[in-house]
Amino acid sequence: MSPTSPRIAIVGVAGRMGRTLVAAVEQDAQARLAAGIVEPGSSLAGADVGELAGLGKLGVAASDSLEAVVDNFDVLIDFTAPQVTLANLAFCAEHGKRIVIGTTGLSGDELAQLDDYKAQVPMVFAPNMSVGVNLTLKLLQTAAKALGDEGYDIEVIEAHHRHKVDAPSGTALKMGEVVAESLGRTLKEHGVFAREGQCGPRSDNEIGFATVRAGDIVGEHTVMFATEGERIEITHKASSRMTFAKGAVRAARWVAERSPGRYDMQDVLDIKG
Structure with a gap:
């Protein structure tokens, strides 16, 4: 892996935010779209991720499981739902991956569960990536x-x-x-x-x-x-989801070079303190 060009996987590529994330990765010269995930059993599995995003063919087929693409990516971007995110975080811990989490609506207990993995997984969690x-x-x-x-x-x-x-x-x-x-x-x-x-x-x-x-x-x-x-x-x-997507891709590039820990966007932007 080049430290400036992480291979990125996006969960939920068929959704509004997922499609925007695909476009944001494609616009970023320092990141590479490596995998896209749809819901298990989805009829969209196998479709070209670029076509799902309205960008034309990109040569990346959507998968309905992380296991199928585990060797293809370095950083996972997840803007889904709390329980899905926590399952994906556990997957990243098991397989030595990094993760950027933009999921909102996590309860206090669910937020605490993020810390259970901070010694194992380099993660950026922020309720807003802008x-x-x-x-x-x-x-x-x-x-x-x-x-x-x-x-x-x-x-x-x-x-x-x-x-x-x-x-x-x-x-x-x-x-x-x-x-x-x-x-x-x-x-x-x-x-x-x-x-x-x-x-x-x-x-x-x-x-x-x-x-x-x-x-x-x-x-x-x-x-x-x-x-x-x-x-x-x-x-x-x-005025556009692209502002969140670009921030998430920036976070993915940043966390690709970090040790395990729970970080936020102020860490990414170096404005904490």
Whole structure:
């Protein structure tokens, strides 16, 4: 394996994100598409991955199992569902592979299971692979430290397409966590995820969340710091899944050269600390 040209496998190549990931790998001169995975028993097994993505033939046939392509790839990119991701992580641990995980909606117990493999598998896990979102997280950290304990109310508002199955989004939760940690709070104690009826006035330390699901919105996130006389809003808007896909491919190139451990996109971008 060339350290700058890892062989990449993509899980779920027939889905919206999978097709975008195929295109992102093809656009990256430092990565090589080596395998594409569809659901076990899928009628799409054997189809050319490029044709599934609308790119024409790429010479890579879709497989319905990782076992069938285990010798073909170095890094797996997984944007699927929690239980599928955990099974694929175990596979990577068994076979000495690396993995980039963009799956959202993992429970606390499932997130803890990622750490069970960090001594065996070089992995990048991030609820959002966008470079812009991860720079936004740094801005939120700075803003929270400057504003949060000075009478500013904090609200996180997110919007996604009608097909998204988890709420709030993983990115919204991460934004809330960054703000909470900067202020010595926790979302478990201070997060407010629903308001309805006679819920009473807002408490000083709560971090509120609001969720929108509509149409084909790719992803929009705003964190509001509001006080008497002014409001500061830090917003990120994604207009294409390609921003997440390009970040994932960048993460795959980066993790191909790393020792076992659980990393995130701020490690990849070297903006942690």
